[in-house]
Amino acid sequence: MKNDKKLILIADDEKEIRDVVGLLLRGEGYEVMAAEDGEGVLALASPEVDLYLLDVNMPRLSGIMAAAELRKKYDAPIVFLTAFSGESDKVMAFSAGADDYIVKPFSNIELLMRVRAILRRSVNSTPPEKEPELNRLAIGDLFLDLDTQSIVKNGETVALTYTEFKILELLASHRKKIYSLDNIYESIWNENAVGNDAIMVHIKNIRKKLGDDSRNPAYIKTAWGRGYYID
Numbered sequence: 001m002k003n004d005k006k007l008i009l010i011a012d013d014e015k016e017i018r019d020v021v022g023l024l025l026r027g028e029g030y031e032v033m034a035a036e037d038g039e040g041v042l043a044l045a046s047p048e049v050d051l052y053l054l055d056v057n058m059p060r061l062s063g064i065m066a067a068a069e070l071r072k073k074y075d076a077p078i079v080f081l082t083a084f085s086g087e088s089d090k091v092m093a094f095s096a097g098a099d100d101y102i103v104k105p106f107s108n109i110e111l112l113m114r115v116r117a118i119l120r121r122s123v124n125s126t127p128p129e130k131e132p133e134l135n136r137l138a139i140g141d142l143f144l145d146l147d148t149q150s151i152v153k154n155g156e157t158v159a160l161t162y163t164e165f166k167i168l169e170l171l172a173s174h175r176k177k178i179y180s181l182d183n184i185y186e187s188i189w190n191e192n193a194v195g196n197d198a199i200m201v202h203i204k205n206i207r208k209k210l211g212d213d214s215r216n217p218a219y220i221k222t223a224w225g226r227g228y229y230i231d
Helices: 015-027 038-044 063-070 087-095 108-123 162-173 181-189 197-210
Strands: 007-011 031-035 051-055 078-082 100-103 136-139 142-145 150-153 156-158 221-223 227-229
Touching: 007 015, 007 038, 015 031, 015 108, 031 038, 038 051, 038 063, 051 063, 051 108, 063 078, 063 087, 078 087, 078 108, 087 100, 087 197, 100 108, 100 197, 136 162, 142 162, 162 181, 162 197, 181 197, 181 227
Parallel strands: 007 031, 007 051, 051 078, 078 100
Antiparallel strands: 136 142, 142 150, 150 156, 221 227
16 A cells, blocks of 8 residues: 655666666655666556656657556656757657656756646645536637546547646636736746746647647637737
8 A cells, every 4th residue: 555655756768867866856755666768667657656757768668658658547747857858859748748848957956846846736636626617617619627627629528638737727717817938837836937938838739739720829819928818
């Protein structure tokens, strides 16, 4: 039976990184498992794992492919630790189901901040009880169920990650309010922004999944130079 400690699975083909990150996380009171590639991740994956920290470029099975397989069975947050920092790399990572993306080299403080924030979001993901009618939001032909954290468009479910859903929920719950990238980050992560490029990629990924044209969006609108909003 699992104890109260959060269990984190680290995957990196460099043993030094696995050892250093593992030591750091254990020092903060987390339980840690480690794998050297994507196949090892899938072998160790279970409902007991609270967070996956995956390198992108691993032998046998990449972190991207491993994340895509994890998302078929598990809802635990996935964070990529990677040397790739291009926008296309981030879009690919988030499309595979990632919740966050940390570029190497990173500081110990940054890693711990991200881990704490994403685990806090995961723990607080269950919405408080409300009247049924208050647990649903509509955006045009989109239907957001806040209890199940699901999106339905034209009768079909749209698969969003937890972070993507929370961004959409935030904007839909405050119609016409313009949120800057920092505002969104602070609202979702519950701490001061440490970088907003991830938010831009999340918005792009949400639009892609919803079939929304960024040049003439039906759902998430852009207030140029200011941020994003929903009518």
